[in-house]
Amino acid sequence: MRRLILSAALPALMLGACSTMPGTQDPTEASVPVAQASMPNFPADLTPAGVAAADDHLALEAVDGAEGMAFVARSNERALATLESDPRYEPFRQQAEAILTATDRIPAPSFLGDGIGNFWQDATNPKGIWRRTTLESYASGNTEWETLLDIDALARAEGRDWVFKGASCLPPAETRCLINLSDGGKDAVVVREFDLTTKAFVEGGFVLPEGKHRISWLDAETLLVATDFGPGTLTESGYPYIVKTLKRGQTLAQATEVYRGEASDGGYGVSPYVLRDGSGAVQAVLINRPLDTFRAETWLWQDGQAVKLGLPERVSVYGMMGQQLVVGLEEDWIWRGESQPAGTLLAADINKLRDPGDGIILTNADEEIFTPGARQSINSVSVYDDHVVVSYNDNVVGRVAVFENRGEWGWPRTDVDVPDNQAVSLGDSSRGSGRVFLSTQGFLTPPTLSLFTVEGAALNELRSAPPKFDASTHRVEQYEATSADGTKIPYFVVMPRDLAMDGTAPTILFGYGGFQISFPPAYKPEMGKLWLENGGVFVQANIRGGGEFGPGWHQTALNENRQRAFDDFAAVAEDLIARGITSPQHLGIYGRSNGGVLTSVSITQRPELFNAAVIESPLIDMLRYHELPAGASWIGEYGDPRIPEEAAWIADYSAYQRLSPEVDYPRVYITTNTRDDRVHPAHARKFAARLEAQGHDHLYFEDTAGGHSNDADPVANARRWARHYVYLAQQLMD
Helix, strand or coil, rough: CCCECCCCCCCCCCCCCCCCCCCCCCCCCCCHHHHHHCCCCCCCCCCCCHHHHHHCCCCCCCHCCCHHHHHHHHHHHHHHHHHHCCCHHHHHHHHHHHHCCCCCCCCEEEEECCEEEEEEECCCCCCEEEEEHHHHHHCCCCCCCEEEHHHHHHHHCCCCCCCEEEEEEECCCCCCEEEEEEEECCCCCCEEEEEECEEEEEEEEEEEEEEEEEEEECCCCCEECCCCCCCCCECCCCEEEEEEECCCCCCHCEEEEEEECCCCCCCCCCCCEEECCCCEEEEEEEEEEECCCCCCEEEEEEEEEEEECCCCCEEEEEEEEEEEEEEEEEEEEEHHHEECCCCEEEEEEEEHHHCCCCCCCCCCCCCCEEECCCCEEEEEEEECCCCCEEEEEECCEEEEEECCCCCCCCCCCECCCCCCCEEEEEEECCCCCEEEEEECCCCCCCCCEEEEECCCCCEEEEEEECCCCCCEEEEEEEEEECCCCCEEEEEEEEEEECCCCCCCCEEEEEEEEEEEECCCCCCHHHHHHHHHHHHHEEEECEEEEECCHHHHHCCCCCCHHHHHHHHHHHHHHHHHHHCCCHHHHHHEEECCCHHHHHHHHHHHCCCHHEEEEECCCCCCCCHHHHCCCCCCCHHHHHHCCCCCCHHHHHCCCHHHHCCCCCCCCCEEEEECCCCCCCCHHHHHHHHHHHHHHCCCCCEEEECCCCCCCCCCCCHHHHHHHHHHHHHHHHCCCC
């Protein structure tokens, strides 16, 4: 296991559509044009000072401030009384908890030394246990697990709300690991060195205080560390821009600097990473210096010096073969006299990247490996000593291909036989043995986990998850909507087989539309049990801003073009209504994180289309998002509100400022987490407070633990999903 980092998958809910029903308003005829409505809190001056002056809820930005916590307590009391007193709540909670703590789930595997590791949470161990077994035992019907670290016991012993955030182990033996522990689920972690042979923390081992670290093993005695080294060593987003070597026994103050960016750098902080071959030998040490959310410089650290490589600023580095870097282009690039389009997977000679010279002669070390088609995009890449495995989306469903490096012109391709119309994802890989875990799943098909060997390109099925809801009542269709500018927007509908198409189906529309993140079909057991089994419809919109069709699909909705993502989402809603799948009365939306931008804007721009919105862990105040940690890291996605031209286009959609007492919004449900240090809880708090001040009915709930990922406790997560679906049932079914 090179690196086990846990992250919660972005949750997706449901959507629907139908023709206009008697007694409902034609969705094309809003009674109050939102653009013309009075917006009493819209700033007359879009400078940061002017925006702050117009904000009557700035006090809610103090995470633990008295006014903020009083608002949270009062709002929580009302929300819980409304949602948890509903007779559906307790059955929903029990059903969700049974799913999230089920012992027949597939234990997510990672290669760990010569065995298999897994992090497991259930009702007995809600904080989880890190454990291991052999591959043979894992593949058997009766796996015998050895506990390495019990997080519940550790939390009790130390009196801390520890949440396991993954481990990074030193190849090839992988017996020494850096354990990441979060207090309450925050992104910031404490790091401690752990010995798998003794199953104990190392006495005098590496320890880093809480922070948003970027760490890589250089050797058994040395780490490459980017972190908070003291005053003036973090960017305005709160991420590091300095890399140092840290020797065993040294304090951070004694570490030796090897690279320095700038305090004005954007993105998520400078990151060192070590590329190794199948034996664990170091091939190259690279440093990624982000300039903004998506642009970055790539530096090679060699012989004690950092040298900037001649790569484009929008690129993903997947690994190395000999002297070849395997990179994915996120922008068009002229390399060695040849034009390479965005989306291409390329092998580039690192020596030529270091010293391009004047020649333009291409060799086998400078070759295209794979270029996706117009409706395709690379999902993930796994690099081996002589093979590259590529998981890609083809019209938003999964495919896999293996490319072999024979040291001559061309990369022979072998397509892997995977199920049709499902999501396909690569899991952890073992470069030394040429193996990777591969999973497949669909909206109505539970996950299947296979072990894939690059030699022969054969799948060996290991486990299949049992169904968690009755899928026989539903079917899946893929449609297209036409957006405002004529672009065709695909979307999936999971609907009852006998749907009447009379506009009465309770439907939830999920969207995200940002950061080049793709949403192919995926099994959502809690949605199936709590929503589909009760007759609901689920819709997933693959709008622009995502990565479903490559970098261009994302970049066409950046910055001043953000409105395209909102138009795409509205077009899907209108198409659902026109098809008779649902109607505005029965149509709700769900979005989380960046999806909170989407849902809050959708409610303020097109309130006549929807009767419900779950707005979770959201960005909403887009004119002050850069002021709220870690908002400035996303300027490459949205623009910079400090620049007048960019503030103007952001103000055109920022939902917090555009709320109006004259518009009839649906009763929305806003929810976030006090300990969320990725998307500041003030976004949700202030939106709820302004809705309240303007007299709009709404629900607001703020959990006090869990962080942005909601991965701290499956029992608490079950309560979260139960609240979501109770609200949606109240709005769309009652």
